[in-house]
Amino acid sequence: MSAEIKTVSNEEITLIPGQGGIFEIRKDGELLFKKLRSGGFPLEGEAATLFQ
Template sequence: MATDKPRIVIHYCTQCHWLLRAAWLAQELLSTFADEVGEVALAPGRGGIFEIHCDGVLVWDRKRDEGFPQAAELKQKIRDLIAPDRPLGHSDRRNAETDSHARPSGSTSPQQGQEE
């Protein structure tokens, strides 16, 4: 069955026992992008690999990015590739930026002795 929807592959290290981490991120992506993604695949590897690709584009590399992605951060990166106009709700950095600018004045007054 052919699909024109994006394919995400999570390469994980079996020696490091990262299957559960990879599977958890896969279910997070499938839950969030159920209508936009055609497949999320888990690809076992070795040598400390933990990479996430979307249609061949490297989205996350544990070595390059110095660690594992937070689910919200990964969802933002995937969203930016496959559905840039789609809001992600509370985990969306664009909403967080908007919310921080929309605070009523006086709600974040500096503590005594601190300069603005």
């Protein structure tokens, strides 16, 4: 998923481990995706569209 985002945004991606099922995608501190809200992980290609 990080490679997918990098391809679209040409930005360096930092993965930060979480605990308890937490999965979020943020850019410049702004929350773009939260697994607990959506009920699952982003589908293939969905994470990259958040950075377009």
